[in-house]
Amino acid sequence: MSVTRKCTGYSRSRELKKSGLYPFYLNFSERDRGAARLPDSREIIMCGSNDYLGLSTDPRVCCAAAEASRRYGAGCTGSRLLNGNLDLHDHLERKLAEFFGKPAALLLTTGYQTNLAAVTGLCGPGDHILIDKQAHASLVDAARLSRARVQWFAHNDTRDLTRKLDQLPEKAGRMVVVDGVYSMEGDLCPLPELVRVCRQYGATLLVDDAHGAGVLAEGRGTCAHYGLMEEVPLVTLTFSKAFGSTGGAILGDEEVIDYLRHNARSLLFSASLSPANTAAALESLRILQEEPWRSKEVISKADFMRRELTALGYPTGAASQAPIVPIDMVNEKRTLMAWNLLIEQGVYVNAVLPPAASPRLRSSYMTVHTDEQLARALEGFAAVRDQLLHDDLIH
Ligand SMILES: Cc1ncc(COP(=O)(O)O)c(C=O)c1O
DSSP, X not given: OOXXXXXXXXXXXXXXXXXXXXXXXXXXXXXXXXEEEOTTSOEEEEOSOSOTTSOTTOHHHHHHHHHHHHHHOSOOOSOTTTTOOOHHHHHHHHHHHHXXXXXXXXXXXXXXXXXXXXXXHHOOTTOEEEEETTOOHHXXXXXXXXXXXXXXXXXXXXXXXXXXXXXXXXXXXXXXEEESBOTTTOOBOOHHHHHHHHHHHTOEEEEEOTTTTTTSGGGTOHHHHTTOGGGOSEEEEESXXXXXXXXXXXXXXXXXXXXXHHHOHHHHTSOOOOHHHHHHHHHHHHHHHHOTHHHHHHHHHHHHHHHHHHHTTOOBOTTOOSSEEEEEOSSHHHHHHHHHHHHHTTEEOEEEOTTTSSSEEEEEOOTTOOHHHHHHHHHHHHHHHHHHHHTTSOO
């Protein structure tokens, strides 16, 4: 039987398309700082980007990317072990290790591949992986691909984690996998307890800091926020959020990084990070250090929006702390209605549907949002709230 048979009967996207609520995908024809342009030329306030510091459109970052393309070419056309290694890659690795205060760093081509490399490079049959129920899909895929035994523990619940660790065979290898900042809730992992439990059970802790790096602790991320960088053996980063580029890195001890350099398949069998993306991440890192106000400002802007949205009656997640402000919408229809109404009002947020997470709007904020843009966004949110109330879609 053909494996494409399931596609013929696939109704979810057809139903959503028929309802006229979801366009798959929305095209932006231009992006600049806190706004973007829709195909009909309308400007929309971008409240759904992970470009937390606004660096993806910073002229210095764009120039660095263009200059690197001119000097090294548009792509590396090979993995790092073969013809794809640039002095720029080595330079960025040294700079990342220095900035985050870790002995070594290893660059990868995306954040997704970074998590694959860290988990599948170190875990295999006979090992045990304990993963937070809300950890990012790339970590889940990595754990499954590793062929280690995988167990999920309740979100941020170190008691459940302890119970599960307690039942593992004494000599088995164990890795505990969490996000630093959870991408859909914006809440932080309970790092001090995780470090204590992992130490007690001899487990290796991996923190995926995709959403904390560049933002918390003047950019040094969740581990530095808790003052625990040295106690966390493995940290993964992505450049597709606060660094305004693409790519990722693993931070850890020299020995571990060296081992991964020779064993991580998502590194060995994929072309290296493009010159433009490498140079953009390097320039963002430089700006991050020179302008620490950027990370403070994004947090205060998100705090402001969280307060204002809550005052408007939107159920924002109580635990969210970072630039991410989720709005619980209960069901898919309500999520898509609100999402469309917000677009009509000139405000873009992300509509999140299962299986990514429970139905919600995921709003997120940027250093480069002006006060005027945030005020306009709030007017849009207020109008949509009135409409949803009128249609009896929220209470
Ligand atoms: C927590 C987390 N980890 C990893 C990734 C993957 O990063 P990338 O987009 O660079 O592949 C993401 C991206 O959404 C993420 O949110």
